[in-house]
Each structure stands twice: as C-alpha cells, then as structure tokens.
Amino acid sequence: MTRVMILALSMAASSAFAQHVPPDPPQNPLPHQSYEQMVEMMRMDDTERYGRVSVDQLEWQNADHADIAWDVQAYYGGDYNKLWLKTEGVHEQHEDDARVEVLWNRIIHAVVELADRCASRFRRRTFAHVAGARRRRPGAALVRHRSRDLHR
C-alpha cells in the first residue's frame, strides 16, 4: 500500500513538473518605487551611517594615587567615508601621557585607504597633521605627507 502511494506521488510530481504552468500575473503588481520608498518598506538601506566604539583597554587602580590607562577607538560614517577617533593614554606616578587623534578615512580602491589625521599630544603639547594612503594588503604604506606644529 505504502509502495503504491509513493509511486503515485512520484508520478504526480514528475508529471506536474513536466507540464509546468507559469504562475498567474501578480494580483497586485508593485508600481515602480524609488530607493527611498524601498528603504521605508523593506527597512534595508545600504547608504545608512553607522558607528562603532571599541575599547581595548580601560583600567583604573586606586592605590596610593589613582592610576588610569585607556586605549579606545570609535568611528562613525558610511561605507566609503568615516570619521575615526583614537585616544590612548596613561596617568601614573612616573608616566603621564595622553593622545587624541581624529581621522578622516576614505576608501579609494578595494585595497587602498586614505587617512587624513590630526593628532594632539597633550603633555608635550604637540599637534601633527598627517595625510597618507595605505594598502590593506600586503600592508605597506604607499604615500605619506606630514606636517607638524609644536606649541611649546
């Protein structure tokens, strides 16, 4: 009985595929939609801006006096242009240094990125401006321009 049913089912399946009937035209055809309308309906936007904060180090120690160390990066932007913030520093008994960098990161080729960087080092009161391009692979810098102002 089971064998007969399986045979009947497989015959029905093969004859249904052999005589494929195209689907009926859509009952409610979609009118042409702009990208904005699609984004609204599908909630799917590849031009959306997004950000990330990554904390590599965040330490605080309350011994005789407070020791602090941090290393934090954050970015915000789209796929091609990003504003990047990097800050790291230590505040200890024998060492006291902090640095903040603001970068504009732009992709100009699949493996080449442009970075325009303003960096400030608080303790030494320096300010540097670096523009450069780097290759993602194999990882060597291509071009670099650097200017530095020292406000002593």
Next chain:
Amino acid sequence: MRTAQPRTNLDDPGPGLRDNGRRVLTYADLHTIGGPIDRREPGRDLVLHVTGHMQRFIWSFDGRKFSEAPPLPFTYGERLRITLVNDTMMTHPIHLHGMWSEVEDESGAFLVRKHTVTLHPGQQIRYAVTADAPGNWAFHCHLLYHMEAGMFREVHVA
C-alpha cells in the same frame, strides 16, 4: 579582486566539508525528475560577479551596491542564462524571487531546479531562468546581513 579562474565543478562540498571522512552530498548529487520546465536554449547570457569588501562590510553584485545599481531588465517570456561568479571569500546563497533557477552541470545540461543557488568562494555556477512571472522581483544573497549591506538587485520582468 576578481576570481581569474573560477572553478565550475559541482561535486566539491566546499571549504570546511572537504576530506572530513564522511560522504558529503553536493549539487552533483541532485537531479530533478522530468527535466527542465522550458526546453528552449537560453537566448542570452547575464554574467554577474558576486563581490564584497570584508573589512568595510560592503556587499554587492558587480561591485555596485543596491543603492548604486539600476534594476536588471528581463523580457517577459524569455529564456536566459545567469552566470554567477563568486569573487569573495565567503559562500553566498543567491535567491531569485518569482522564477525558478534551473542549474546546469559543467557540460551545460540541465541538472536541478532550485529557488536558491549556493555559490562557494571562487566558484562559477550557471543556471537557466524562464521569465514567466511579470512584475518586480527581488534578487539577493540570502545571508540577510549581506542583503541589507547591498547584495541585492531588483529584477523587472516586463
């Protein structure tokens, strides 16, 4: 990055499943009974590269995200062949809405009828489509993070 010499064989289980001591089923093991729904030879070829940038999480067809690409026009009633070449280092299940994807084997003969066609890194797959459903349809990677990042096209059948 372009895959200069994409592999076309369908009997490779893909990265992570090769030579693991088990028998892994592949597309070469699938055969649809009854042949293709449409026996016409495809009238044209549409080649699409599956592209992406891992670090920036940009995903696209032919290097263009959905927001940067016009819809793909299909003529109502035509039989066409889609060739997908995976230039990325990930596997992508590609889904064409509204119409069947009839995967061909290496020799160009009909093999299996599918909704979603999975492409391994560096692989090329060809399949025939009969545009028998008028309207606007989605064509996209079914990893939804990739779809939302731009690996999506509209297909207009008219």
